[in-house]
Amino acid sequence: MRCPKCGSRDDKVIDSRQSRDGSSIRRRRECLRCKYRYTTYEEIERSDLRVIKTNRTHEPFERRKLAASIAKAFEKRSASLLTLEDMVNDIVHELETGGREVPSSVIGARVLEKLREIDEVAYLRYASVYQRFQDVDQFVDAIHTLGRRIKPNALQRELFPPETMKENANVARRSREGAIKNHGRV
């Protein structure tokens, strides 16, 4: 494995852990040259699972893409890497035990279901990016509901300042404007 920091190909595995369902292995590695630590995943390749996009084109399912979209929703949130990984594993497992083709909207719905249980801010972010809200008003309503609910908790209030709400509303508007082009993309 090539070190993402210095490019050296010499590394050692310092930790190895199997996912709960045994479908993937996560390895912590350390570069022998610069000591940088990074993580790799090993999993069974499922080349036959395909995603049907809303414009009806098909593409191979990519776990990496799914994981990246979820990680983005959790940016600056406090969820651990293992939580994210479990979530991706669960979703991939569900998809793989289904048919060979899955609509991107089904993947999006699965992600939202899980996010709602784990972190509502991440849920709103994902929803705003992936068009699950019909319009800005609906999005703002959801934020206000959430804002009222988390009011008593000072820490969460800090994590969700008014600036972020404004920014998220902007994101919702921008993504709505791009909705025709990107609708349902996961």
Ligand SMILES: [Zn+2]
């Ligand atoms: Zn290195």
